[in-house]
Amino acid sequence: MVYGISIILIGIGIYGLMTQKNLFKHIVSLSIIDTAVNIFIVATGYVSNGKAPIYTRALPGFSPNSFVDPLPQALVLTAIVIGVGTLALGASLLVRVKEKHSSINVENMKGVGE
C-alpha cells in the first residue's frame, strides 16, 4: 500500500518533469520524486504493527522482533536534508535563469541556443 503510494508519486514526479514547461515545476516534480523515494525507504523498514525502535525493557510486550527498522529512518533524514539542498540550489539557479533568460518557461526563454 505504502509502496504503491510511493510508486504513484514517483510516476507523478516523472510525469511532471516530462510534461511541464515551467522550470519551477520541474523542481517541484523533482522534490515529489525525492519524497516518494523517502516514503519508499521508510516503508521498507516498517514492520506491521511495529514499535518505535527504542530499546527499553520498561515497555510492555517488548520484543526486538517487533521493532521498526531504525536505519531507514535515519537514512531518510539525511536524504531529506540533501533534497532540501538540491531544492534550494535549484530555486536559486532559477532566479538567475529568470534574470538572464527573462523567463523560466522553457518555451519563452531567450538566448538558449545551442
Added chain:
Amino acid sequence: MVAAYKALFNLVLGFFLVLSLEGVGRKITARVQRRIGPPWYQNFIDVFKALSKHPFSNGWVFDFGVLMALGGAMATAMIVPMGSTTWTPFPNSDNFFVIMYLFAVGALGMAMGMVGSGNPWASIGVSRALTQMLGYELPYLIVISSTIFYYKTASIHKLVELQKNGWNLLVMPLGGIIAFISLMGMLGKKPFDISTAPAEIASGPMTELSGKYLGLLHIMHVFAMFVEVSLFVDVFLGGGNLGWYLVKFIVVWVLAVLISSVLPRFRIEQMLKFYWGVPLGLAFLNALFVLLGWTL
C-alpha cells in the same frame, strides 16, 4: 656488325618502299575518285623540295621535337623485323611492347615540337591525335595480347616463324580484322584522319612546318607507317621470306588506301565510340576464343 647493316637496310628499304607506296596510294585514290592523280614518285619530289627550301623555326623545342620525332621513328624502324628471322636486325630486342613504346617516343617528339610552335591549330591537332590513339590502340593491344598469349611469345621474329604453317590471320580471323581496323587509325587514313583534317584545322600538327621541317617530318611519317604496316604483316601474315613480305606489305597498304579513299572523316567522339564499340567488343571476343582454345 651484321645487325647494323640489317638495320640500315631496314631504313633504306622502308624509306623508298613507303614513299613510293604513298605516291601509289595517291594515284589509286585519284583513280577511285575519277581523277588522274600525281605520278607515283610525286612524294619523292615533295620531300626533296621541302628539304631544300629555307625554313622557319619556332624556337628550340620546335627543332628538338622534330629531331626527337625522326630519331624515335628511325630507331623503331631499325628494330622491326621484315617478315623473316633473316631480316631481323636485333632478334633479342624485337619484343612487341618495346617496339610499340619506342614508337611512342617519336610521336611524343612530334607532338611536343608541334605544340611548341605556338600555333593553336597544332595544339588542337595533337589533342585529337592523342585521343585517337586512345581509340585505336586499345582493341589493337587486346588482339596483340591474345596473339602473344596464343603463341607464348612477344618476340616478333618468333611470331613470324611460328606462322610458317599458317597465317595468324587464319588462326584468329576476328583478331586480324580488328587489327586492320586499328591499323587504319594508326596510319591516319580516312575515316581516321581527324588529327590532320586539312580542311578543319589546317593540317593540325603540321600547320607551322616549313622547308626542311616539313621534309623531315614527312620522312618520320614514312618510317612510322613502315613500322605500323610491318607490324601488322609480321603478326598476322607471318612466314615466308623478304619477297613475300614486300608483297604482303603492298597488299595491305593498297587495301588500306582503297578503303580510305571512299570514306568521309569521323568526328572525334564518333571515332572513339566506333573503336570502343564493335572492334573492342570483338577484340575481347577474340581473346575469349583464344582463352577457350576456339581458334581455327
Added chain:
Amino acid sequence: MAMSTLLVSLVATSVVMYFISKASWKIGAILNFLIGIFLISYVFALSTGTTSELGTLFGQKLQLIWTNASYYFSLVSLLVIVSVMLFAIKWLDSQKYPAAFNMFLLMMTAGSLGVFMAADLITLYIFWEIAVLSSMLIVPMGKKESRKAAVVYAVMSASGTYMYLYGAFLAFQRYGTLNISEIAKHMVSDPSTGIKATIFLLLASAGIAKSGIFPLHTWLRIAHGNAPDAFSAVLSGQLVKLGSYVLMVSVAALPSLKIFSNIPFYSGIPATNYFLIALGATSIIIGTLMAIKQDDMKMLIAFSSVANGGYILIGIGTMDPIGFEGGVLHVFNHALAAAVIFMAFASVVYRTHTKKISELGGLIHKMPITFLAYLFAIISLAGIPPMSGFISKWMIYQALVRKGMFITAFIAFFGSIGSFLYVFRPLAGVFLGQLPKKYKDVKEVSPIMWLPMVILVTISLIIGIWPFPILKPIEGMRMDFGIAPTMKIADSSHWLIKGFAGNWNPVLVFNLFLIGFVIAYILYTLFPRPKKVDLLAPHKKEGAPINIYTGGEFIYNPDLYQYNTKFYAGFERMYEKHPSWEKLLEMLAKFFYDLGEWVHGWFFRPSPSAYTFWVTLTILIVFWVRW
C-alpha cells in the same frame, strides 16, 4: 649505429630541428639535407639481415630488420626526400612555416624508414602513424583549401590504418605473434580460409588507403593537389609508397599464393589477390579518366598517382615473378617521376603563383631546365623508353598477358595510353604555346631548385638504360618471398631483361634511339638553316605581331591563342556526367555530421523534460530486457 638508435635519434633531432630552423630556416634546411645524405650513405652501408630491437611494448618485442625490401624502399624514399630537402633550401622562402616544415619533414623521414625496417606489425604501425601524423601536419601549410585537405587525408589514411590495426590484432590473437615472418608461417598452416582472408584484407587496407587505391583514393586529389607544392612531391613520390610497401607485405611477405591456394580464382591467382587486382584496375580507370580532365596541374598528377598505384598493386597482386618485379620496380619509377613532376610544378608555382593549366603557357621560353626535367619525367611516367618507367610497365604487361588476364591488361593499356594524354596536357598548357603577358618577367628557378630535378631525371634515365643495379635488390626481394626463386629475369651479363615471351636489351634500345637521333641531326644540319620566328615578339615590343600561320591574320594578342582550356574537350564530353565517388564519400561524411546534429538535438540540447524522458526510457528498456 643501430637502426633503433638511428630512428629514435631522428625523431628527437626533428624536434631540435624546429628550434634550429626557428633561428634560421636556411641552416635548418641545409642540415636536413645533410642528414638526408647521411641517411643515404647509412642505407648503402647496412647489410641485409641486420636486426635491431626498439624496446618492448606490452610484452611484445618491437623489432627492426633490414631486408632487401627495406633497402629498396628506403633508397627510393630517401632519393625523393633528399631531393625535396635540397629543393626546399631555396623553395622554403616562399613558405609561411619553414621551421615546422623542416621539423615534420625530418620526422616523416624517420617514420617512413621505420615502416620499411619494421619486422612486426606493431612497429610498422607505430612508425606508420608517425609518418602520417607528421606529413598530415605539413599538408595544411599550403593555400586555403589545404586545410580541408589535411582533414580528408587524415581521415582516409586513418580508416585504412585502423583496419590494418584490427587485422594485426586479429592475427596476434590467433597466432600469438606480431612478427611478420612468423605470422606468414602460421597463416600457411591455418585451415580457416575466412579468417585468413579477413586478416589479409584488413592488413592490405592500410596500403589501399595510403597508396590511393579505389575506394579510398579521393584524398590524393585534394591532399596532393593542395599541399605545399614541394611537399606534394614527397606525398606522391614517397608517402604513397608506404602504402605500396604494406600492400607488398600483405600480398608477398605473407605468401598469398600459398595461404590462399585453396581459393584459386583465375589462372592460379587466388580470389583475395584478384580482389585487390580488381581494385587496382578500377583505380587505373578512375585515375586516368579523372587526370585527363583536370585543369589543376597538381590534381592531374595526383590522379595519375591513383592510376600508378593501381599498376603497382596489379603487378604485385599477380604474384607472378615478372609481374611482381614490375610492380615493385614501378614503385621506383613512379616515385622519381612524380617527385620530379611535382617539383617542376612547384617551381612553376614558385614563379607564377598559379597551378591552373589554363592560366599558364609558354614557360619553356623562361624556364627551359624545368621544362626539360618535366619532359623527361613524363616520358618515364608514360612508360616510354629509354626512361626507366618503361621497364616496369613492360614487366607488368608481360605478367598480365602471360596469365591471360585480358580485361586487366586492357585496363593497363588504357591507363598507359591515357597517361600519354594526361601528361601531355600540362606539357602543352604550361610549358609550350604562348606565354601570357603577365609572366613576361618570370625567370628560371635557382640551381638549388632545378638541380634535384635534374639529378632524379638523370637517375631515371640511367636506370632506364642500365636497370640492373635496381633490379638486383628487387630480385633479392623476390627470392626472399620465394616467388619462383629459380627464375632469372635480369640478365646483366647479356644486358638482357628476360620476359616469358621474349627479351629485350635496354642498352641496345637506347643506342638505337641515339643513332636515330644522330642521323636525324645530321639530316637536320645538311639542309638550309632556318629563320627564327620570335614567339616572344609581342612581349618585347608593344604592338608587334607574332609570325605564325592563322589563315592570313596577324596575331597581336598571343595569350588568346593559347589552346589549353579543355584540352581534350572532345573526349571529356564523353564522360562529363560520370558518377562521382568523391561525392558519395562526402555524402557519407555528411551523414555522420547530420547524425551528430541529430544526436545533439535529441539528447543533449533539449530541456530537462527530455532528459527525464530518456532516463525513464532507459530504465524501462533495461528492466524489460533483463527480466
Added chain:
Amino acid sequence: MISLLIAIPLLLAFISIIWRSLSKPLFFLASFTNIVILITSWFPNGVEIHAMGNWKPPFGINLVFDNASFYAALVVNAFFLLTSLLPGLVGNYGIPLMLLMAAANGFVLTGDLFNSFVFMEIITITAVTIASKKENFYNAFKYLILGGIAGSIYLLATIFAYASTGSLNMAHVSMAGISSSSLVAITTLYAIGLGVEAKLFPLNGWVSGVYGGNDLAPVILGTSVSFAALYMVGRLFGTVFHGNGAEVLYTLALITIVIGEVAALRQRNLLKTFAYSSVAQAGVVVAMLSKGTGTAMGLAYFHLTNDAVAKFVIFLVAGFLVYNYKNLNGVFKKHKVLGASFSIASFSLVGFPLFAGFQSKLRIIMEAFSMKDYLFPSVMLLATLIEVGYVVRWNVKLWFEEETQEKAETPVIASTLALILALVLITVFIKPDIFLGGAMKMGNALADTKDYIQGVLSVVKGGM
C-alpha cells in the same frame, strides 16, 4: 589519517566561508595537504579501513583505503592541486571546489553505499554550482535536475540493496548472497544512477551544456569528478556485484562511444567538441570496466588517467581560447606553447604513437581481443577514426587558418602547466609504467573481491 582527506578540505571550506579572500590559498593548501597525505601512505598494498566512531564493520560507516581507492584519490586530488595552481581559473569558486574535493574524496574512499549516495549528491550540488560559472545557469539547472533524478535512482538502488541484504556496507553486501532477481533490479538502478555522472548515453545530456558553458567546469568535472564516478562504477560492478549488470554497462558504453564521437564531429564549439569526446572516452572506460577482470579494469583506468591528463590540458587551453577570442582561426600562431600542448594532448587522445593515449588504446584493444571480444575494438577503432577527423580539423583550424584578432595576454602559469602535462603525456608513452603500474594495481584491487571483503570485515585499524 585517511579521513583527513575529506576533513581537511571540508574544514578549510568552512573557514573560507568566514574569510572569503582566503579561499584560493586555502584551496591550494587543502589540495596540497591531501597530496602530501596520499604520498606518505603510498600504495597500501592491502585493505586498510577507517571505521568512523570505531564501529566495527559491517556496522557504522567506514572508509576503505586500498590500492584502488588510493590511486583514485591520488588522481582526483592531483587534478585539484593542478587546478588550485590556476587562480585565474578558480575565481570565486574556491569554496565549492573545496567542497567538491571533499565529496569526491569521500565518494572514492567510502565503503558504505548510503554514504556514497550522500557524497554523490554533494558532488552534484557543488558541481552544479561550479557549472553555473560564467552565467551558465540554465545548463547548470538542467544538470541539477538530471543529477537529482540520478540521485533518487541511486538512493533507490541503495535501499534495494539494504532491503535484500540488511546491510549498507559494500563488503558485507558483496558477501551476502542476493537473490538474482533483486540483484538485477539493484544493478540496473545503480547502472542508471551512476550512468549520469559516468556520462553514459542517454543519461549524459548535461555534458555538452556544462562542459561547454565555462572554463572551470570542464577542467575539474572532466578530470577529477569523472575519474571518481568511473571509479565507483568499477567498485560497484567489479567488486561489489561481481560483474552483474556488466552487459547493461557494456551495451550502453558501446552506444556511448559512437554517439559521443559522432556528436563531437559535428560540433563547432571547441569546448563542446571535447566535452563529447570525453563522453566517448568514458564509454571506452566503462566498456572495459564491464569486462570485470583485473587487467581489463586496470587498463581502463590507465586509459582514463591518460584521458584525464589530456583533457585537463585541452580544456585548460580551450577555456582560455574560447573566452579570450571570438574567432579561433589561427590563434596558436600567437600562443605557440599552448598550441603545442593542446596538439600533443589531442593527439594523445586519438592515440597517435609518441603520446600516452597510444599505450592505453592499443593495450585495451589487445586485451579485448584476448577476451575474444571483436565488437568493442571495432567500435573503438571506428570511434577513433571519427576522432581523427575532428581532432585534426581543430588542430588545423587553430594552427593554420588566417588569424584575425589582436593577441590576448598569454597566461603564464596555464601555459607552463599545460606544457608540463603535455610532456608528461610523452613521457608516459616512453615509460607507461608511470601510470600503468598504479592503474594495474587499482584494477587488480577492484577485481579482487575476496581480499576486499576480508580486509574490510576482519581487520580493524585506526578510527577517529
